[in-house]
Amino acid sequence: MPPVRHLAACTVIDDTVDDASDNLKISTIPQAMVLYNPALDFTHERLIDRINGNEELARKISPTLHLKKGFPPALIIFGSEDQLKAQGDAYRAKAKRLGVRADEYTEDGQIHGFFNNSPWMERTLIAVDKFLVSLGYLEGEPTIQVPSDSHKLR
Numbered sequence: 001m002p003p004v005r006h007l008a009a010c011t012v013i014d015d016t017v018d019d020a021s022d023n024l025k026i027s028t029i030p031q032a033m034v035l036y037n038p039a040l041d042f043t044h045e046r047l048i049d050r051i052n053g054n055e056e057l058a059r060k061i062s063p064t065l066h067l068k069k070g071f072p073p074a075l076i077i078f079g080s081e082d083q084l085k086a087q088g089d090a091y092r093a094k095a096k097r098l099g100v101r102a103d104e105y106t107e108d109g110q111i112h113g114f115f116n117n118s119p120w121m122e123r124t125l126i127a128v129d130k131f132l133v134s135l136g137y138l139e140g141e142p143t144i145q146v147p148s149d150s151h152k153l154r
Contacts, residue, residue, distance in 0.1 A: 009038040009063045012071050032135055033074040034128050037112050040064045040087040064091045073101035075131040077124050079110025103131060122146045 011030050018024065039047055042058040043065070051057050059065055064087065076092065078085040088104065095102035105127040107114055115124040122144050129142035 008033065009035050009040055010061055012063055013061070013066045015066070030072050032072050032132070032137065034077070034131065035074055035088075036077045036115060036124070037079070037082055037084055038063075038076065038088070039084055040091045044087070046083075064094060067091065067094050067098065067100065069098045069100065071095070071098075071100045073103070073131075073135060075103045075105060075128060077105045077115060077127070078107075079112060079114040080106050080108045081110060082112040082114075084112065119146045 011028050012033070014027075014029060041062045041064045042048060042051065043055070043062055048055065048058045051061075074091075074095070076088045078088050085106070092102040092104055105124060107120060107123065110120065114120045123146055125144050126142045126146070129138060129144065132138040133140070
C-alpha cells in the first residue's frame with residue numbers, strides 16, 4: 001500500500017485515478033504541494049513490489065510520469081541519505097524542463113523521515129513557511145524557532 005505522503009503527490013494526476021462515480025467538475029489539483037520524502041515513481045522495483053508488481057497501476061500512481069506544464073509548484077523535502085531522494089531529483093529535473101516550479105529542501109547526512117524529530121522538524125517547517133510566503137499563501141517571517149542546542153547535532 002502506498003504511504004500517505006505518496007497520496008499527496010498523486011493529487012496532481014488528473015487523468016488516471018478517477019472513479020466512475022467521481023464528480024469531475026470538482027478539481028483535485030492542489031494550488032501548491034509540500035512533499036516530505038515522497039515516492040514519486042512507483043515503477044522502481046522496490047516500490048512496485050508494494051503493489052504486487054502491478055506495472056499498470058505503478059504507472060498510474062507515479063507523479064513524475066504524469067508531470068506536465070501547468071502543474072502546481074512544489075517543495076520537495078528529503079534527507080541527503082534517503083533512498084527516495086533520487087526520485088525527487090528526477091521530478092525536479094523534469095519540472096525544470098517543463099517550466100514547473102519544484103523547490104528542494106535537503107538536509108545533509110539525514111535519512112528518510114529525519115524531519116519527525118527536533119531540530120529537523122523546526123528547520124523543515126521554516127522552509128515550508130518560506131515556500132508558502134513566496135507563493136503568497138502566508139505573510140511575514142517564520143515564527144518557529146530552531147532549538148538553541150541544535151548546533152550540537154551537526
